[in-house]
Amino acid sequence: MSFSVAVSGATGYAGGEVLRLLAGHPEARIGAVTAHSSAGVRLGAVAPHLHGLADRIVEETTVENLTGHDVVVLALPHGASGPVAAQLPAETLIIDAGADHRLIDPAAWEQFYGSEHAGSWPYGLPELPGARDRLRGAKRIAVPGCYPTSSLLALTPGFDAGLLEPDDVVIVAASGTSGAGKSPKPHLLGAEVMGSMSPYGVGGGHRHTPEIEQGLTAAAGTPVQISFTPTLAPMPRGILTTATARLADGVDAAAVRDAWDAYYADEPFVHLLPEGQWPTTGSVIGSNHAVLQLAVDPHAGRVVVCCAIDNLTKGTAGGAIQSMNLALGLPETLGLDLQGVAP
């Protein structure tokens, strides 16, 4: 079953990673590659790692250029994908890597993004409870943010099993700088990030807070409140998330390990490591895998879960392809059978 895919935002970090994965997907034919300020340039000039696509000319992002494909992937800045998606044909599978269609609650969208809500689509994290049923055959998919991907993978098994208290959840995550996209910003200069780490969005202001709460609340069946702090780490890719939550009364370490073990037992891309081995971002770079480890801290009465992903792969493009496969009725792992890159 061969199908055509247009990628919009093709010159960005997320769009580039989508193209890298699509180039290795046995059934995908890459159609239009579109962007904005770099329209007219050779793709090889802005994404020199995409050798087979180097002579493609980047087109402007217009409805005309994106129409006529089976699948359109939008990897555009927040607020840009909603208007484009609204004009594409209903039968096209649209996969939005941006935030526009992730939040169900319009008030949360307006509070954190400050614009009009574009509506919500099925959420492209197949490992969440019931998600595969919503993604199979879907025509619209909202790809999660990279921090929500790692945070939800870390804590969902515990909330799904009713083992965690919903009102005392703390998440701190370190991200590589590609998470911020490729447009130049002073705090992303080499001189600022090399050899230095910094927090940002501290105090509940990061726009991924409502997205993480939305996913955990659905898993718990009761409102979950989190405190989320992102930090910027001196590496190009990768996220290491540390999530902690208070255990419900009577929950012991064995019950916790059993719940996470059982939840991920059949997952092709999510791995609870053997006890004593802790996740590293280095082990998942370039792959769609997520690795987890946990410990129960009896002194604090909490579980501590660490999760490592590649923000551009499982955190964006890999998750997008995994969801696309489900939507198209293909094997979920098709084109994603990639090992990490080491060292």
Ligand SMILES: NC(=O)C1=CN([C@@H]2O[C@H](COP(=O)(O)OP(=O)(O)OC[C@H]3O[C@@H](n4cnc5c(N)ncnc54)[C@H](OP(=O)(O)O)[C@@H]3O)[C@@H](O)[C@H]2O)C=CC1
């Ligand atoms: N980076 C990451 O780790 C993750 C990113 N995402 C999401 O993916 C999306 C893209 O992010 P990222 O790749 O990092 O960003 P980049 O800044 O690296 O890339 C943005 C892309 O969008 C294009 N673009 C910018 N403005 C417009 C416009 N008005 N119309 C059409 N195209 C436009 C740019 O083209 P040009 O350069 O030609 O102007 C470029 O191709 C965002 O919504 C982001 O939230 C999601 C999860 C993780």
Ligand SMILES: CC(=O)N[C@@H](CCC(=O)OP(=O)(O)O)C(=O)O
């Ligand atoms: C390091 C860094 O700046 N990261 C980005 C998150 C990137 C991402 O996954 O989120 P969206 O898809 O929601 O943009 C940030 O904190 O805004």
